[in-house]
Amino acid sequence: MNAKTTYREALREAHRDALLADPRVFLMGEDVGKYGGSYAVSKGFFEEFGADRIRDTPLSELAFVGAGIGAALGGMRPIVEVMTVNFSLLALDQIVNNAATLRHMSGGQFSIPLVIRMTTGAGRQLAAQHSHSFEGWYAHVPGLKVLAPATLDDARGMLAPALADPDPVLIFEHALLYNMEGELTGYWKHADIRKASVRRAGTQVSLITYGGSLWKTLDAAQELAAQGIDAEVIDLRVLRPLDTETILSSVSKTHRAVVIDEGWKTGSLAAEICTCIAEEGFYDLDAPLARVCTEEVPIPYPKHLEDAALPQTPKIVATVKRMLGQS
């Protein structure tokens, strides 16, 4: 039997494997060294791998993400940890203008085999400057691959293929997942960074989600099942490039789709998915599409307001029931 582990521990093991497997791999970021990482993913690494490979950086996202790009250009396999996606905005220029473009700008002469990890999402009362979900913004940019591991297996398994990818890969870890406990299934050894995953098969509605919302959505599916509604849950896992094949094949079976996305609704990844379904799966639709997204406010600090702003299981259940004409 597999022992209980956590999402954090799964990530930590994945990093350890990577550091042991390839001397070109190193980890860089704020407090990743002596402190052990702000979410403790790299706890103990500083002692084990030393200051050359576990590098604490100044509080300048622009500088250390840029340094990561330079190291990747120079033949290294850097993993850059950014404390939260909110702070990554300071490094947008490096990520969007350099990392995403240099292969193109150099006519294919340079590639940026860089992995940037960051925390995303709300739910820990960290207020508006530490709680947003901007992964959808990055999913807008050609040249980037955007991953959102939501399960222990994906946390354990996605880093290796991300490092093996010759282009920049962004990994978004939802802040609420680090303490999630469970067991690895062994599936992680086959994790890929191309396909979405059907986490629950169903026939009446496709619930399309990723990251922290996956678990709320699975809870909703269970509640719906108790009420006689058979929902399919798709974990996107990869936000760019989107696995539209899995989405469309699910919708062609269920004829209904709800997208659950912790991003804001306007101009969101959820909007992109809905449009894709409307464009490619229009004649399969037996109900208007629906989205459960975060309310269009900066994420509030008070617990009850934060909860009210975010997609929650009862909202998902109510949306599905309305869609099926059962509200």
Added chain:
Amino acid sequence: MIEFKLPSLGADMDQGKLVEWKVKPGDAVTKGSIVAVVDTSKSAIDVESWHEGTVYELVTQPDETIPVGTVMALLLEAGETPEAAEAWKRAHAAPATAATESMAAPAAAVTSPPGASVTAEPDTRARVSPAAAPVRTRATPAARKRAAELRVDLASLAGSGPDGAITIEDVEKCSQAAPAPVNRMTKMRKTIGAAMARSKREIPHYYLASDIPLARATEWLASYNAQRNVTERVLMAALLLKAVAIALKHHPNLNGFYRDGHFQPASAVHPGVAISLRQGGLIAPALHDCDSRGLDDLMRGLADLVRRARAFTLRSSEFSDPTITVTNLGDGGADLVHGVIYPPQVAILGFGGIRERPWIVDGVVRAQPMVTATLAADHRVTDGHTGALFLADLSRLLQTPENL
């Protein structure tokens, strides 16, 4: 009091679906006037009246599928009052109720819809008034697609989806309730198959063939057409039909119907002209009174018949009247046709292609246009001798085309 019943418009028609009425209560109807359009497995057909009278009440509603013989409408004869029709309705209302509660008949007549005993059970489930506003029906894209596949009319459904939208499930439920809509081609294939199987099962066919020289007919027709514009030209097909019709007048035992164990000769000659439809399948509607019509008139009639057959606008008499079938498969490249008789007819005449072939005339082999005519006939009515005389007669008639 005239009961206007759904006629059988072919050997294997046992039901039809009313598409629309061409008359309304109060309209006067004469023999041959078109009363309704009925969809059968073969075609939408204009159904003519066999009677004269005034429409009193339309019993069958559009979209109802009813068996042959169902009273579709009540007509009043000249001088009749509505009383006659009302009496008929009382007599026919709810016989089941009347049987068990004989004294309650008038009450039953009041509560039952007129003609309830003879019409199909109306499908009230999930129907809404089609007279609703001209608003676009609220249906999901998938429901629209499914409805098109199943040929379900969305306007007739009530939606169970969000905001009352019609969903796939609504469409499929309706479609299951209604008799499964069958593709017309599939239905026609079945109908033809059933008629031909019956023919092969019941009719002892005998087959004869005769090569007929057409040199004179071809030459005569060429000179006949020489002074005409293209649209007025007469085709060999019309000439052949005319010759067949005259030959049939001389051999009436090939022209008619075998019904109830005996032959009923037909008084007129109405050859059914086999017309293949572009989308596949076959119809053989009657070209009326071929023997007595002039060649030009016949040609116009033939062209009109083909056009209307392909547009599915044939008249009921054209379906029910053919006294023999004539099929011409020469254009398709066949030399010889072994026909299958269309019951209850007793013969079918086939023409192969008209081709130049060696033929001996006055001891000399000459190339000349020839056609092989074949006759398949019903041994219950005639013997080969009759058929042989008929083919010889036909050949003789075609040697003097100017007399046709």
